[in-house]
Amino acid sequence: MAKINFKREIADSLDHGIERVTKALAEQGFGILTRIDMHSKIKEKTGKDIIPTVILGACNPNLAYEAYTANSDVASLLPCNAVLRQLAPTRISVELVAPSAMMRILGDDQLVKLAAEADKRVEQALANV
Numbered sequence: 001m002a003k004i005n006f007k008r009e010i011a012d013s014l015d016h017g018i019e020r021v022t023k024a025l026a027e028q029g030f031g032i033l034t035r036i037d038m039h040s041k042i043k044e045k046t047g048k049d050i051i052p053t054v055i056l057g058a059c060n061p062n063l064a065y066e067a068y069t070a071n072s073d074v075a076s077l078l079p080c081n082a083v084l085r086q087l088a089p090t091r092i093s094v095e096l097v098a099p100s101a102m103m104r105i106l107g108d109d110q111l112v113k114l115a116a117e118a119d120k121r122v123e124q125a126l127a128n129v
Contacts, residue, residue: 004101005083006126009093014052014086017129021056021082021094024128028121030058033079052086058096063118067103070110077102080122094129096122 010017022032034057039050057079067074080102083095099118103111 003098005095005097006123007093007095008126008129009087009091010129011090012092013090014054014084014092017084017092017094018054018056020129021084021096021125024125025056025058025082025096025122027128028125029060029062030080030121030125031061033057033059054084056082056084058082060118060121063099063114063121067111067114070114071106071108073106073108074103074111077105080118094126096126098122 010020012020018035025032034055036055036057038053038055042048042050058081059079064074064078067078080099081097083093085093085095087093099122100112100115103115
């Protein structure tokens with residue numbers, strides 16, 4: 001079974017981890033388009049608690065353009081998500097979606113090949129966090 005994300009744990013606070021992930025993704029050409037504080041939204045909408053979890057929507061505009069012009073259905077799968085979960089006060093999990101896994105959903109081999117470059121950049125960003 002193919003990976004759906006690249007993941008590692010780091011010693012850091014959630015807020016500083018978000019800064020580190022944002023910087024590492026920027027070095028690979030990705031900008032952050034959205035931020036969802038999932039734990040806050042779950043609490044607001046259901047009154048229930050989950051561990052602090054933040055979802056960042058990241059996009060590399062050049063790679064997104066290539067994918068979109070190859071198959072406009074890809075828009076449903078953008079942006080790429082980066083998830084940070086606070087496991088302990090100074091320990092977080094960083095999970096970056098594997099773009100190729102998202103492209104396999106569409107069953108378009110050309111998109112999967114295009115996403116291989118995005119996978120490399122995402123993996124490099126994770127290594128640099």
